[in-house]
Amino acid sequence: MQKRRWTEPRSLELQCWIKFIQRRSNVFPSAAPPLRPPPSKSDLFARVVNIRHLGVHRRVLDFPTILRYLDAAHAFAVLHRDPEVSGRIAHIAHNLQEVYDDVVVQQGGLKDKMQLKLDEICLQQAALEEQTKIEADRLNQQLLADAGTKVDQLLGGRRPPQAVRKESPFADWSDIDDILLEAASRMVLGSTLPRTASYC
Numbered sequence: 001m002q003k004r005r006w007t008e009p010r011s012l013e014l015q016c017w018i019k020f021i022q023r024r025s026n027v028f029p030s031a032a033p034p035l036r037p038p039p040s041k042s043d044l045f046a047r048v049v050n051i052r053h054l055g056v057h058r059r060v061l062d063f064p065t066i067l068r069y070l071d072a073a074h075a076f077a078v079l080h081r082d083p084e085v086s087g088r089i090a091h092i093a094h095n096l097q098e099v100y101d102d103v104v105v106q107q108g109g110l111k112d113k114m115q116l117k118l119d120e121i122c123l124q125q126a127a128l129e130e131q132t133k134i135e136a137d138r139l140n141q142q143l144l145a146d147a148g149t150k151v152d153q154l155l156g157g158r159r160p161p162q163a164v165r166k167e168s169p170f171a172d173w174s175d176i177d178d179i180l181l182e183a184a185s186r187m188v189l190g191s192t193l194p195r196t197a198s199y200c
Contacts, residue, residue, distance in 0.1 A: 063100040067093060 070093040077086035 063096065063103070067096060067100070070096070 070089055074086050074089045074093065077089055
């Protein structure tokens with residue numbers, strides 16, 4: 001008892017309840033049947049201990065835990081042969097079960113609604129990605145076209161003007177090979193002409 005700290009004043013009430021259950025554990029009147037099949041003695045002891053400790057430490061309970069503890073309290077009232085208390089506990093448990101079922105239904109509806117919203121967002125995201133891809137391709141083609149235009153302008157600015165091309169014998173740049181051959185032949189002919197020596 002000292003090892004489990006059950007000698008403290010706040011645990012005396014728990015010991016009294018456990019002794020009461022031990023004395024009256026086989027008495028289950030048929031006038032007030034429990035909500036569920038009667039729990040075993042060890043299970044009922046464990047529930048009493050949990051209820052007491054949760055009350056002392058002020059722990060937060062969820063709906064399933066509350067319903068389980070109400071079931072244990074109903075069985076406790078049946079052991080005590082108090083039909084009024086057991087009826088009230090059964091009524092409270094029934095109302096809480098309805099609230100819990102309603103919350104579960106609302107959660108399911110909310111989950112379905114959120115799933116539809118998520119699907120809609122995914123479709124919008126896919127459409128935006130496709131639109132962005134098309135716009136990126138268009139901008140890329142426009143950028144390449146602008147770059148090509150600038151290159152043409154730069155190369156066109158380095159070509160000889162029209163007036164010079166008309167006056168120059170080498171204006172036809174497409175016949176550059178013929179022009180080079182003609183110039184080479186002139187150079188060869190000029191080097192083969194006899195030189196006239198001048199004597200003083």
